[in-house]
Amino acid sequence: MEHAISLFMRSIFADNMIFAYFLGMCSYLAVSKNVKTSAGLGVAVTFVLIVTLPVNYLLQTQILNPLNLGYLSFILFIAVIAAIVQLVEMVVEKYSPSLYASLGIFLPLIAVNCAIMGGSLFMQQRIGLADADPKAITSLFDAFVYALGSGIGWFLAIVCLAGIREKMEYNDVPKPLQGLGITFITVGLMALAFMCFSGLEL
Amino acid sequence: MLSQKTKDTLLGPLNVNNPVVVQILGICSALAVTVQLKPALVMGIAVTIIVAMANVIVSLIRNTIPMRVRIIVQLVVVAALVTLVSEVLKAFAYDVAMQLSVYLGLIITNCILMGRLEAFAMTNKPWDSFLDGLGNGLGYAMILIIVAFFRELLGAGQLMGFQVIPQGFYNFGYENNGMMLMPAMALILVGCVIWAHRAYNDKEGK
Numbered sequence: 001m002e003h004a005i006s007l008f009m010r011s012i013f014a015d016n017m018i019f020a021y022f023l024g025m026c027s028y029l030a031v032s033k034n035v036k037t038s039a040g041l042g043v044a045v046t047f048v049l050i051v052t053l054p055v056n057y058l059l060q061t062q063i064l065n066p067l068n069l070g071y072l073s074f075i076l077f078i079a080v081i082a083a084i085v086q087l088v089e090m091v092v093e094k095y096s097p098s099l100y101a102s103l104g105i106f107l108p109l110i111a112v113n114c115a116i117m118g119g120s121l122f123m124q125q126r127i128g129l130a131d132a133d134p135k136a137i138t139s140l141f142d143a144f145v146y147a148l149g150s151g152i153g154w155f156l157a158i159v160c161l162a163g164i165r166e167k168m169e170y171n172d173v174p175k176p177l178q179g180l181g182i183t184f185i186t187v188g189l190m191a192l193a194f195m196c197f198s199g200l201e202l
Numbered sequence: 203m204l205s206q207k208t209k210d211t212l213l214g215p216l217n218v219n220n221p222v223v224v225q226i227l228g229i230c231s232a233l234a235v236t237v238q239l240k241p242a243l244v245m246g247i248a249v250t251i252i253v254a255m256a257n258v259i260v261s262l263i264r265n266t267i268p269m270r271v272r273i274i275v276q277l278v279v280v281a282a283l284v285t286l287v288s289e290v291l292k293a294f295a296y297d298v299a300m301q302l303s304v305y306l307g308l309i310i311t312n313c314i315l316m317g318r319l320e321a322f323a324m325t326n327k328p329w330d331s332f333l334d335g336l337g338n339g340l341g342y343a344m345i346l347i348i349v350a351f352f353r354e355l356l357g358a359g360q361l362m363g364f365q366v367i368p369q370g371f372y373n374f375g376y377e378n379n380g381m382m383l384m385p386a387m388a389l390i391l392v393g394c395v396i397w398a399h400r401a402y403n404d405k406e407g408k
Contacts, residue, residue: 177400
């Protein structure tokens with residue numbers, strides 16, 4: 001249990017998907033103009049992560065590893081992600097049209113969000129680590145916890161940036177720096193702030 | 203040999219239509235692999251090859267792909283190419299492959315690929331698509347190299363792993379800026395590259 005809590009906290013703060021690994025940057029920058037839509041995307045990413053990571057964990061440990069088919073992992077992972085995104089889209093559309101309407105456009109895009117694929121690939125690396133390592137993912141539950149933590153970290157990052165960008169609308173930024181340039185520098189400063197978590201010992 | 207249109211297809215992405223600083227595609231890997239020049243160079247080459255090949259393949263089969271499943275077809279083509287490149291790198295440049303770690307696999311979800319396949323290869327002939335892929339790959343590699351150059355030079359005083367800042371400087375109290383090796387500085391540097399690029403192009407336009 002202790003291991004799971006440590007894994008969870010680390011994946012939110014120290015190993016934050018955005019600030020430590022730059023995963024999911026494209027949609028992060030594109031969709032962070034206002035808090036509401038960015039929160040929607042954050043929830044969707046978290047959800048897809050917690051579904052795909054355990055599935056990919058089973059795939060890796062039960063099928064790929066015993067059969068020595070490690071080199072097929074890219075194709076299989078991306079197929080699983082694409083299929084699950086499609087499935088999630090259909091389920092959400094059927095049972096919660098209001099949620100579907102608010103997430104609508106972002107859902108299919110999540111299939112090519114690097115945060116999802118990156119989560120799976122990091123998990124693949126961490127499966128091989130020793131049990132004592134705080135980063136190790138040794139069970140299905142660990143994979144779930146890691147997915148949840150990474151998703152929440154991503155959610156936190158996008159909502160924070162959206163909040164800052166909403167405020168920054170009124171600032172007087174040099175013309176060539178407006179829009180994307182200043183956003184990058186903002187994210188850089190946020191990453192600096194998040195760096196103080198990197199020495200976190202849990 | 204090249205008409206004006208094909209020239210634009212090839213050279214446009216290098217400057218006015220750069221995939222990283224103008225179209226905002228493929229940011230994730232652009233930031234992550236730029237601590238040193240060598241992995242940045244390898245990554246740039248890998249992405250250029252994969253974009254060009256994927257563009258050609260998708261362009262060849264574009265008329266047979268049903269619209270509804272095109273994303274999955276494109277992903278499979280890209281994933282197969284990325285697997286090939288990563289196996290080749292593991293065989294011939296193992297330490298670089300390890301340095302790139304997950305970012306090599308993440309070329310699959312690199313937005314440049316999906317962006318170019320959707321926007322260009324699905325509607326154009328193979329030769330044009332090849333040039334488009336080549337141009338975009340080179341545009342991406344160019345930004346990677348610029349960012350990696352500054353990060354390695356200022357952060358470690360090295361280029362391609364060789365010491366370029368002479369020992370004499372250090373004796374006079376010059377110190378490497380360790381900040382440059384942190385993820386945060388990559389973001390700020392890319393921000394500055396975008397700034398310079400826009401300022402330059404605005405002046406040209408006037």
